Amino acid sequence: xxxxxxxPLSLVVHEGDxxxxxxxxxxxxxxxxxxxxxxxxAPTFLxxxxxxxxxxxxxxxxxxxxxxxxxxxxxxTATQTGDSAIYLCAVGSGDYKLSFGAGTTVTVRA
Amino acid sequence: SAVISQKPSRDICQRGTSLTIxxxxxxxxxxxxxxxxxPGQSLTLIATxxxxxxxxxxxxxxxxxxxxxxxNLTFSTLTVxxxxxxxxxxxxxxxxxxxxxxxQYFGPGTRLxxx
Numbered sequence: 391x392x393x394x395x396x397x398p399l400s401l402v403v404h405e406g407d408x409x410x411x412x413x414x415x416x417x418x419x420x421x422x423x424x425x426x427x428x429x430x431x432a433p434t435f436l437x438x439x440x441x442x443x444x445x446x447x448x449x450x451x452x453x454x455x456x457x458x459x460x461x462x463x464x465x466x467t468a469t470q471t472g473d474s475a476i477y478l479c480a481v482g483s484g485d486y487k488l489s490f491g492a493g494t495t496v497t498v499r500a
Numbered sequence: 501s502a503v504i505s506q507k508p509s510r511d512i513c514q515r516g517t518s519l520t521i522x523x524x525x526x527x528x529x530x531x532x533x534x535x536x537x538x539p540g541q542s543l544t545l546i547a548t549x550x551x552x553x554x555x556x557x558x559x560x561x562x563x564x565x566x567x568x569x570x571x572n573l574t575f576s577t578l579t580v581x582x583x584x585x586x587x588x589x590x591x592x593x594x595x596x597x598x599x600x601x602x603x604q605y606f607g608p609g610t611r612l613x614x615x
Binding site: 422424426430431432433434435438478480486487488490491492493 | 531533541542543544545548590592596603604605606607608609611
């Protein structure tokens, strides 16, 4: 069975801090790893990673995949209160399915 | 990305009743997915809905409990049947878009509370 593990489960930081979220996986027929941000109900897409070692960036967020270590990290620099959310890692396998991790709850205090 | 709408956005239902959730996409898509997110939990795939064929259900989910319709390439419904309090969850539909496999975009979700 596919497995996606995120750490930490939650963290609290102050505005301006940098956070690093981790995602490790064990799946058969890996295709891609995706990061989502969930604030109220709907997860919003952040990144999709398929190749090892290539960093993807969007503003203050960046992510990289390590296929050798079967893991990915998501970095958020200069955090703002609007970054408070649950960050979900999902791994796509060969049959279009996404397996989600439990998520990391990030709370940014002013 | 994709513009996805869901109805209703939330509902409170009595046990033993059924609720049908609608998912509408702004353009044609091949695959639509239904997920459940129970309180404090991550997303779990219920089924994959392709137009013109029966939905494919994941382990632990059955058609009698979660019948799905996919009458065309822009619309799908999920029914939660004979509800119990354990069905209280957020139900989300998603679509695969962009020509990139597994780049799924999610609808706004339906928050269901069963009393």
